[in-house]
Amino acid sequence: MATGLYRQYCLSCHGPDGRGSEMRPGMSTIPDFSSGTWQEGVSAAQLTASVLDGKGTLMPAFRGRVSDDQTQDLVAYARAFGPAGAPTPEAPPDDFQKRFAEVQAHWRELQRQFQQLSKPAPKK
Helix, strand or coil, X not given: CHHHHHXXXXXXXXXXXXXXXXXXXXXXXXXXXXXXXXXXXXXHHHHHHHHHHCECCCECCCECCECHHHHHHHHHHHHHXXXXXXXXXXXXXXXXXXXXXXHHHHHHHHHHHHHHHHCCCCCC
């Protein structure tokens, strides 16, 4: 499933090997998913935010186009390009991860409130 998602949403920029080599001349900041240094420097929460919210003007946001499970599949797929046996950086939550979790919780609460407000009023 993740392979299909990657092909649909990521392949055109990040390439079949995750290096982003073909797009790098026009997008100098495109990551090389195969780089151990890059893998170690990016948390799962940061990758999740990149998939859902995009990165500046070069990477589109996929929020609303991919589910939470699909997002996690894409994050795992990007991790799979890393060096074999490289540990996935899942250190204790840093400020970014804590704030991201807070924003996600707030977003879910706003969605719940919106759904409540969107329900038709009972007829009298």
